Amino acid sequence: MTEHxxxxxxxxxxxxxxxxxxxxxxxxxxxITFTPRLPSPRPGHITGLEGFGRAFxxxxxxxxxxxxxxxxxxxxxxxxxxxLESIQRHLPRDQEIWTGSMPFPVEIDFSTNMxxxxxxxxx
Numbered sequence: 001m002t003e004h005x006x007x008x009x010x011x012x013x014x015x016x017x018x019x020x021x022x023x024x025x026x027x028x029x030x031x032i033t034f035t036p037r038l039p040s041p042r043p044g045h046i047t048g049l050e051g052f053g054r055a056f057x058x059x060x061x062x063x064x065x066x067x068x069x070x071x072x073x074x075x076x077x078x079x080x081x082x083x084l085e086s087i088q089r090h091l092p093r094d095q096e097i098w099t100g101s102m103p104f105p106v107e108i109d110f111s112t113n114m115x116x117x118x119x120x121x122x123x
Contacts, residue, residue: 006058008048011065012086016077018046019086020066022054027063029096032087034067034075041071053100063092 005025012019033052042050051066058064065087069075077083091097 010046010048011090012083013046014070014077014079014082015043016070016073016079017083018050018068018070019083020046020048020051020068021090022051022058022064022066024058024061024063027061027092027095029098030063030065030092031057032065032067032097032099034099035069037072038069042068043070063095065090 007023009021009023010018011021031053035050035052046068050068051064054064054066067083067087069077
């Protein structure tokens with residue numbers, strides 16, 4: 001799969017967080033990722049090219065939903081419930097759903113709010 005075949009769509013965006021869906025045609029799985037700590041704040045609008053593991057998931061023909069922070073709030077933003085709701089509304093119903101990210105506790109905390117088949121995290 002190549003970048004040209006994947007369709008990137010902004011599902012949700014505030015000053016704190018954005019949610020981007022990168023749909024890959026023919027995918028049988030969707031992975032929800034939470035981008036790790038940022039080296040510097042990302043003010044302004046998201047470009048749609050962000051997301052933890054984005055290129056890997058496209059290459060492996062896996063749809064990705066990427067939760068991207070605009071600054072290091074450690075996912076303690078008041079916008080997180082709305083961000084998670086936007087994910088729920090757009091989850092493919094015919095695919096396995098997984099979470100995968102670097103901040104392991106975040107992934108476990110939020111995966112309980114969504115119907116997920118498992119987590120890709122290692123500790």
